[in-house]
Amino acid sequence: MSGPELITNPQVQRTHQLMLDAARELLSENGPGAVTHLRVSEMSGVARATVYRHWPDRADILLDLLRGGADLHLTPPPEGIPLADRVTILLRTLATSLNGDSGRILTAMIGLAEWDEDVFAALERMRAFGPTLLRDILAAGRDDGSLVARTNIDLLMDVLIGPLFLQRLLHHAEITNAYVDDLVATTLGPCLAE
Amino acid sequence: MSGPELITNPQVQRTHQLMLDAARELLSENGPGAVTHLRVSEMSGVARATVYRHWPDRADILLDLLRGGADLHLTPPPEGIPLADRVTILLRTLATSLNGDSGRILTAMIGLAEWDEDVFAALERMRAFGPTLLRDILAAGRDDGSLVARTNIDLLMDVLIGPLFLQRLLHHAEITNAYVDDLVATTLGPCLAE
DNA sequence: ACTTGAGTGAGACAGACCGTATCATGTATG
DNA sequence: CATACATGATACGGTCTGTCTCACTCAAGT
Known part of the structure; x- marks a missing residue:
């Protein structure tokens, strides 16, 4: 669920990504309080029970989002300049x-x-x-x-x-x-x- | 409820302060999500209905807290020094x-x-x-x-x-x-x- | 001291949300 | 094609929410 276990099943990957996208939009648009199993289910079209199967706890959804979510996309600047x-x-x-x-x-x-x-x-x-x-x-x-x-x-x-x-x-x-x-x-x- | 209307009734002042203290402790200890009508009622000992009477909306409690709550207690430093x-x-x-x-x-x-x-x-x-x-x-x-x-x-x-x-x-x-x-x-x- | 009015406490109520369980259906893999 | 697994749909009890009612308490004015 939250560990570094690889997901190989394409069906699982698909629903997981759908829910993650919905959760990200909810977080960005309405804040952390809006990231709920119910609202993720409604926005992603995935059944509510499935959202619970992927993240038993509400905080797990946020943590999964935050893991790579606040990636600042920083790249090392070129060398040889002042x-x-x-x-x-x-x-x-x-x-x-x-x-x-x-x-x-x-x-x-x-x-x-x-x-x-x-x-x-x-x-x-x-x-x-x-x-x-x-x-x-x-x-x-x-x-x-x-x-x-x-x-x-x-x-x-x-x-x-x-x-x-x-x-x-x-x-x-x-x-x-x-x-x-x-x-x-x-x-x-x-x-x-x- | 939330405007600058003066509260003169000592009974109202007392319950209002009790609830506000409880809300402040909840906010400080458990975060904004913990500031709920129910939990403010439980912690303050004031009836739940009364909490609703003072702040019909949950956000009103927080706003009332935040109004003077983040007061940084800054005082002007003395003059005549570097x-x-x-x-x-x-x-x-x-x-x-x-x-x-x-x-x-x-x-x-x-x-x-x-x-x-x-x-x-x-x-x-x-x-x-x-x-x-x-x-x-x-x-x-x-x-x-x-x-x-x-x-x-x-x-x-x-x-x-x-x-x-x-x-x-x-x-x-x-x-x-x-x-x-x-x-x-x-x-x-x-x-x-x- | 008495009366009046407003605020409170306690409880009831429907509605929504939460978390879980069940079962039929759909999909990936051998 | 057969098996195992993930999902969709639904149902359920439990909790929280928001509102209402009614009896009680307290701060006023008479």
């Missing part, structure tokens, strides 16, 4: 993800993770991927002398990512490329070696 | 609020506001107070020459506040005074006029 450009490219990609559906799923995760340890674990798993890319870029920049040696990389990461989350989650504002550019110039700029 | 110190004091206060119960309520608000416009309106109302203090401090600093003239105050605010939200909401980490100090030194430092 550090600031690499960071800008990465943050622009992150901003695009946050502006889109991933932002809504992430919002749902954050709201749920406060009181559900399973969702919190899923959130931690997601966090492990994205920031690692940024950390590697900054660490490489410190090692090759692009950044001043005393730079606090963890804090710098927070300073670069935090405002994006603030814009998206609290202010509900679209994150523009110009905003990312200003952000990098303001925060990363002073840390660059001359 | 700008960086004023900012540090204010952010430390904000961090303390976020570490406590206000952080949980804020998390709930953010999660709900994505799909509920009433909650979003309540969130906007809350946002109007806190950041204004920081903005005034920074604006005063720019006017008296503490900050370099070309400083982007809006962005600087995001850079100062964003990491705190990131720590609290995404990382579920306690925000220490040392973190605030590092944050101010890293982000505000380069903007200070020499």
Whole structure:
């Protein structure tokens, strides 16, 4: 149901995907509270009993969604260009993800993770991927002398990512490329070696 | 029920407060999904029908909570001290609020506001107070020459506040005074006029 | 102190949702 | 074609929801 067991039966795959699509739309359109066995059944056309067979517990549906759902689609920026450009490219990609559906799923995760340890674990798993890319870029920049040696990389990461989350989650504002550019110039700029 | 109509009857005030306290504990302990007419009734000892009389809709309970609930208890820092110190004091206060119960309520608000416009309106109302203090401090600093003239105050605010939200909401980490100090030194430092 | 009006407590009620079980039907695999 | 399994459809008891009624309590004004 929720483990990493492979599903080979095409019939199972089909219904599972139908329900998952319906659940994703419900989450994005109406929030976590709308992701119910009944509503998933109605929206997907799959029988209600079948929804229960795939996910006995309501939270399992959300967890299955959240597993790959908040995938931020981050790709490593090209090498051989200035550090600031690499960071800008990465943050622009992150901003695009946050502006889109991933932002809504992430919002749902954050709201749920406060009181559900399973969702919190899923959130931690997601966090492990994205920031690692940024950390590697900054660490490489410190090692090759692009950044001043005393730079606090963890804090710098927070300073670069935090405002994006603030814009998206609290202010509900679209994150523009110009905003990312200003952000990098303001925060990363002073840390660059001359 | 939900408007700014004054309640004078002491009997009404008493039951209203009992239910509100119960609702706040439910929200803080078990999340927004737990704030139900039934559970508020059970926890407060007030009859279920009475809970319905005060808040016909379930969302009304939450809105009543959120109205003053995420109060960040920010007080203006003293004047006559360096700008960086004023900012540090204010952010430390904000961090303390976020570490406590206000952080949980804020998390709930953010999660709900994505799909509920009433909650979003309540969130906007809350946002109007806190950041204004920081903005005034920074604006005063720019006017008296503490900050370099070309400083982007809006962005600087995001850079100062964003990491705190990131720590609290995404990382579920306690925000220490040392973190605030590092944050101010890293982000505000380069903007200070020499 | 008495009366009046409003608020509350307790219980009943239908309706909807939840979770499970059953059985007939449809589908994948040998 | 035969078997095993997944699904669809339906039924069931249980719980939650929202509303109503009626007796009781409490805060007013007379």
